[in-house]
Amino acid sequence: MKRQMIGRRFFRRDPLTCARELIGAELIWGECVGIIVEVEAYAALNDEAAHTFTRPTARAFIERNKPGAAYIYFNYGVHWMLNVLVKGEENGFVLIRALEPRRGIALMQKRRGVVDARKLCSGPGKLTQALDITDRHHEMDLCTDPRHCFARTPGTIFDLVADKRIGITRSADHPWRFTLRGSQFLSVPVKL
């Protein structure tokens, strides 16, 4: 079976399901391609760590956009964060946290100023720098443009690990971080 672009229907479900199924999928961004090895799910309701809990603009974003839209924001005065809107059975976001670089590696190395492949996209701030993702991509539809989308081979099953989300203080106990088991490209190693 051939690799296919992930369509809008995929994102019309709930954040946990989408997060799990994005592990092992490809993120295609211009010249660059990486395998998604780490994500986190955020729920629009009852999740104190999600932007929707404190930020009216995040709630307005959900109203205004279709499932599969890019939600990008600037954090700590330094880093861009890439999220995908999930809107359907339950609303929320999936934060893309780490990639295993596959194509366009020379370009990623140049943008990052780093050669080691394990350090190119091993963190949410790193991968946006490696792929040159900024606020100009905010609200972009990631379900129509084959140069900015997700892709996977239907029917493929990956071995996942679920554990706690990283770097948050509220609602910190949910096991809503998902990683590809054994991956060497994670932002933070899975706690044993």
Next chain:
DNA sequence: TTCGTGATAGAG
């Protein structure tokens, strides 16, 4: 372990 950096939102 520390520190930088800037957008956001709520309080004053």
Next chain:
DNA sequence: TCTATCACGAAG
């Protein structure tokens, strides 16, 4: 206007 806070990363 001022301030707290933040889904991070690099250096030391």
